[in-house]
């Protein structure tokens with residue numbers, strides 16, 4: 558049985574995109590649901606060995622996996638070309654490099 562990995566990853570990426578946009582939509586009404594979407598997205602990525610794209614990685618806490626919205630349950634700061642996201646849910650700092658031009662969106 559052949560599996561097309563590249564195609565699988567592409568599909569998963571699209572699904573992750575959808576999950577994060579759903580998480581964003583539902584966040585103000587149902588935070589738990591948003592967190593659940595993050596969880597599903599992470600599991601999907603893991604399943605096909607896809608590293609979570611940076612743009613999505615900034616939207617959840619890598620410690621407690623809560624969906625994060627700046628000004629609501631997180632604060633975002635930029636220092637020394639790093640993004641520092643403080644998660645108010647678990648009170649931890651997520652640090653990540655400021656995107657080194659990963660090119661196309």
Ligand SMILES: [Zn+2]
Pocket residue numbers: 618619620621622623644645646647648649
């Ligand atoms: Zn957290």
